[in-house]
Amino acid sequence: MAHIHSYETRLALAEALADAVSETLNAAVAERGAASLAVSGGSTPKLFFDVLSKRVLPWDRITVTLVDERFVPPESDRSNHQLVATHLLKDKAADANFVPLFHADKTAEEAATIASQETCGIDEPFDVVILGMGTDGHTASFFPGGDNLAEALDAASTRGVMTMRAQGAGEPRLTFTFSALRDARLLALHIEGAEKKQVLDTALGDGPEEDMPIRAALRRAQTPLTIFWAP
Numbered sequence: 001m002a003h004i005h006s007y008e009t010r011l012a013l014a015e016a017l018a019d020a021v022s023e024t025l026n027a028a029v030a031e032r033g034a035a036s037l038a039v040s041g042g043s044t045p046k047l048f049f050d051v052l053s054k055r056v057l058p059w060d061r062i063t064v065t066l067v068d069e070r071f072v073p074p075e076s077d078r079s080n081h082q083l084v085a086t087h088l089l090k091d092k093a094a095d096a097n098f099v100p101l102f103h104a105d106k107t108a109e110e111a112a113t114i115a116s117q118e119t120c121g122i123d124e125p126f127d128v129v130i131l132g133m134g135t136d137g138h139t140a141s142f143f144p145g146g147d148n149l150a151e152a153l154d155a156a157s158t159r160g161v162m163t164m165r166a167q168g169a170g171e172p173r174l175t176f177t178f179s180a181l182r183d184a185r186l187l188a189l190h191i192e193g194a195e196k197k198q199v200l201d202t203a204l205g206d207g208p209e210e211d212m213p214i215r216a217a218l219r220r221a222q223t224p225l226t227i228f229w230a231p
């Protein structure tokens with residue numbers, strides 16, 4: 001089940017997504033004094049991050065982490081940690097608590113174990129999860145052909161962070177499991193451009209999840225996926 005919201009411009013999308021995220025985070029803090037936000041990296045979220053960073057929220061009560069991470073240090077331009085530190089954790093959002101997934105001087109597997117331990121203290125489910133999508137139909141680091149794809153997509157897998165290696169992924173990846181993402185209070189997919197709309201339309205059709213892992217979120221998310229799209 002998915003609800004698609006289309007916007008005239010990418011700025012209108014960023015403002016609407018920031019509204020929905022702010023509402024969910026404010027409600028969580030009002031309800032239990034804390035909130036969590038897991039975001040994806042890549043190029044799409046930059047404008048949204050910049051808009052959200054200016055929102056007046058109880059940021060010191062909000063924990064921000066990454067849906068997935070390239071296995072590179074924050075100094076690398078490929079780092080999602082660097083992307084979030086540059087575009088989101090500034091302005092009003094500078095007071096948020098950030099939990100990275102990458103750990104230096106560790107193997108990817110050791111870093112995944114540490115990241116699972118360090119994120120297990122975040123209330124379950126996440127309040128907000130923002131997914132992106134590649135033109136190959138991957139989301140998070142659930143890449144077609146990924147070495148750990150079956151385990152990553154298995155709803156029965158233990159919530160946590162695992163490694164993923166795949167031809168289309170570049171570096172080894174660290175990614176939350178689908179089981180950790182699928183029941184977020186607000187589960188959003190943020191995509192932009194005509195090409196990704198076509199990829200989404202294909203993903204909404206028949207075919208195995210392994211070919212287009214975004215299908216797991218479209219078909220088996222516990223929370224209906226809210227899709228934000230602009231040309």
Ligand SMILES: O=C(O)[C@H](O)[C@@H](O)[C@H](O)[C@H](O)COP(=O)(O)O
Binds near residue numbers: 044132134138
């Ligand atoms: O680390 C990553 O790359 C992301 O978490 C990934 O899942 C991203 O959302 C898609 O690859 C889309 O990336 P673009 O926004 O760059 O197209």
